[in-house]
Amino acid sequence: MKTEEILALLIKESPEGIFELQQEDDPVSIIVPKEILYEVLILLRDHELLYFDMLSCLTGIDNGPELNTMELIYNLYSIPFEMPLMIKTRIDRLEGLAPSVSVIWRTADWHEREIYDLLGIRFDGHPDMRRILLPSDWEGHPLRKDAPLQERYHGIKVAY
Amino acid sequence: MDIQYTYHPDHLRNSEPTKTAVESLKRGEMIFNIGPQHPSTHGVLRLEVITDGEIVKEVIPHIGYLHRCFEKHAESMPFNQIIPYVDRMDYLAAMNSEHAYAMGIERILGITDKIPKRVEYIRVLVAELNRIASHFVAIGTYGLDLGAFTPFLWVMRDREHILRLLEWTCGARMLYNYIWIGGLYYDLPLNFEDRCIEFSAYLKPKLNHLESLLLTNKIFIERTAKVGTLPLDLAINYGVTGPMLRASGLKYDLRKVDAYSVYPALDFNIPVGSGMMGETGDCWDRAYVRMQECRESLKLIDQCLERLTTDEKRSRDFDPRALVPKKIRPKAGDFYVRAENPKGELGFFFRTDGRSDVPVRCKARGCSFVNLSVLPEISKGVMLSDLIAIVGSLDLVLGEVDR
Numbered sequence: 351m352k353t354e355e356i357l358a359l360l361i362k363e364s365p366e367g368i369f370e371l372q373q374e375d376d377p378v379s380i381i382v383p384k385e386i387l388y389e390v391l392i393l394l395r396d397h398e399l400l401y402f403d404m405l406s407c408l409t410g411i412d413n414g415p416e417l418n419t420m421e422l423i424y425n426l427y428s429i430p431f432e433m434p435l436m437i438k439t440r441i442d443r444l445e446g447l448a449p450s451v452s453v454i455w456r457t458a459d460w461h462e463r464e465i466y467d468l469l470g471i472r473f474d475g476h477p478d479m480r481r482i483l484l485p486s487d488w489e490g491h492p493l494r495k496d497a498p499l500q501e502r503y504h505g506i507k508v509a510y
Numbered sequence: 511m512d513i514q515y516t517y518h519p520d521h522l523r524n525s526e527p528t529k530t531a532v533e534s535l536k537r538g539e540m541i542f543n544i545g546p547q548h549p550s551t552h553g554v555l556r557l558e559v560i561t562d563g564e565i566v567k568e569v570i571p572h573i574g575y576l577h578r579c580f581e582k583h584a585e586s587m588p589f590n591q592i593i594p595y596v597d598r599m600d601y602l603a604a605m606n607s608e609h610a611y612a613m614g615i616e617r618i619l620g621i622t623d624k625i626p627k628r629v630e631y632i633r634v635l636v637a638e639l640n641r642i643a644s645h646f647v648a649i650g651t652y653g654l655d656l657g658a659f660t661p662f663l664w665v666m667r668d669r670e671h672i673l674r675l676l677e678w679t680c681g682a683r684m685l686y687n688y689i690w691i692g693g694l695y696y697d698l699p700l701n702f703e704d705r706c707i708e709f710s711a712y713l714k715p716k717l718n719h720l721e722s723l724l725l726t727n728k729i730f731i732e733r734t735a736k737v738g739t740l741p742l743d744l745a746i747n748y749g750v751t752g753p754m755l756r757a758s759g760l761k762y763d764l765r766k767v768d769a770y771s772v773y774p775a776l777d778f779n780i781p782v783g784s785g786m787m788g789e790t791g792d793c794w795d796r797a798y799v800r801m802q803e804c805r806e807s808l809k810l811i812d813q814c815l816e817r818l819t820t821d822e823k824r825s826r827d828f829d830p831r832a833l834v835p836k837k838i839r840p841k842a843g844d845f846y847v848r849a850e851n852p853k854g855e856l857g858f859f860f861r862t863d864g865r866s867d868v869p870v871r872c873k874a875r876g877c878s879f880v881n882l883s884v885l886p887e888i889s890k891g892v893m894l895s896d897l898i899a900i901v902g903s904l905d906l907v908l909g910e911v912d913r
Binding site: 372374375376377379403404405406407409411423425429432434436438455456457459460468478480481482483484485486487492493504505506 | 514515516518521524525526527529573574577579581582585617618746747748749750760762767841842843844845846847848855857859861870871873875879880883887912913
């Protein structure tokens with residue numbers, strides 16, 4: 351199934367949503383509004399013609415304070431139909447809140463913890479929102495564009 | 511001096527606190543820490559284990575001890591300079607990671623079809639050699655975890671030959687920077703093909719010896735069969751890939767599914783677990799799949815060598831750097847590229863702005879990271895000694911878990 355057909359299917363299922371197709375991406379991506387993201391992802395997993403059963407990768411991007419948005423990118427793969435799909439969503443940078451998909455794909459649990467750790471996006475409904483890679487008492491989220499470097503960590507100078 | 515550290519007991523407590531509070535433990539339960547410095551955790555992995563006597567109630571992995579800020583570094587480096595960092599993620603299979611990364615960038619640049627066939631065959635040759643080396647460490651150290659010392663010495667002896675062959679190609683034993691975007695660092699050294707053919711003939715009987723010594727050993731079977739069974743639906747839901755997914759019974763190998771590089775022209779099988787000694791997807795199946803994959807890799811090596819000495823023979827005017835771009839400037843967009851590493855699907859997500867040769871964002875989807883996340887699920891209610899068997903069967907490389 352082509353991404354255009356998937357888009358048509360999504361529009362049919364949730365007509366109120368504003369979707370956007372991005373042809374220059376590889377795999378071709380669909381931008382989904384954050385409000386219906388959870389429903390769309392459940393549909394993508396459970397629909398008998400799509401069956402996106404594998405969440406390969408979950409990436410967070412900070413677009414910086416000027417644009418004031420952050421992005422989440424879900425790279426899905428359907429093992430039975432051998433097709434990839436990229437789903438993107440934009441969230442407000444100051445709010446930094448997104449729905450957790452760890453109920454749909456449990457692999458998202460650690461991916462979301464990593465995004466929280468490095469970008470500071472909190473996930474609504476996540477079972478265990480702790481830092482994962484950095485120490486628990488680290489200040490700030492280093493992949494944010496405006497993240498200040500903390501001066502000292504446990505008395506050790508951070509900047510070299 | 512700037513590096514001055516004054517000890518304070520709160521530092522440790524605050525930086526990596528246990529998730530479970532001591533007060534919340536039930537009668538007879540105990541928090542038990544394994545690692546971060548422990549040989550059976552295969553690196554700096556810390557496991558917080560809640561035990562009731564010998565029974566494991568819960569496992570909580572604490573990771574990040576080897577975090578080297580790959581993604582932050584990659585934001586300020588040109589694409590070609592990221593390759594050495596990619597090497598250091600899965601340091602046991604650096605060639606495979608490089609191959610995945612270089613292929614990904616080539617796909618974004620749209621030069622995949624222009625890469626000379628000889629370059630492709632050399633890449634597959636060295637990547638499969640490295641795959642055997644990586645699986646050897648997995649099998650050998652797994653035996654070591656379970657108390658079998660001899661197989662470890664055997665595989666280290668044979669792995670040494672592979673490391674020497676790969677050192678000959680580029681000068682480094684483990685972290686190669688050999689596969690470049692658009693080509694290779696150098697052509698193969700003179701006589702490399704002959705030595706490689708010799709090695710392949712040497713290794714074939716050794717694999718049989720190893721299998722009969724370790725995999726069909728009664729103690730090994732009893733320690734691993736029906737232990738840590740990972741059902742297929744759970745494996746897919748947790749995003750588990752590579753030999754772990756195949757051991758659970760799914761014929762899913764990106765070399766076949768995505769058919770990248772010259773793999774479609776080569777003949778090889780995908781071994782899957784079938785519960786031969788116990789249940790499908792148990793620890794024994796995982797070790798078995800890795801063992802069989804070594805044989806398949808050897809088959810691939812033989813075919814590559816055959817092509818490299820006939821159709822794609824060494825010639826004086828062949829330049830492996832001919833297509834290496836002077837300035838890498840991909841078109842703007844988001845890209846997800848992936849390839850089959852010895853441990854699973856290694857994926858890279860790139861965002862490029864179309865103006866510079868530095869990625870806006872480069873995220874690595876580490877297969878070990880995802881494979882480790884299933885550990886709490888499959889080690890509930892097992893014996894403490896089985897937990898060691900399960901951790902070993904995941905084949906973790908902490909460099910890739912933490913990145």
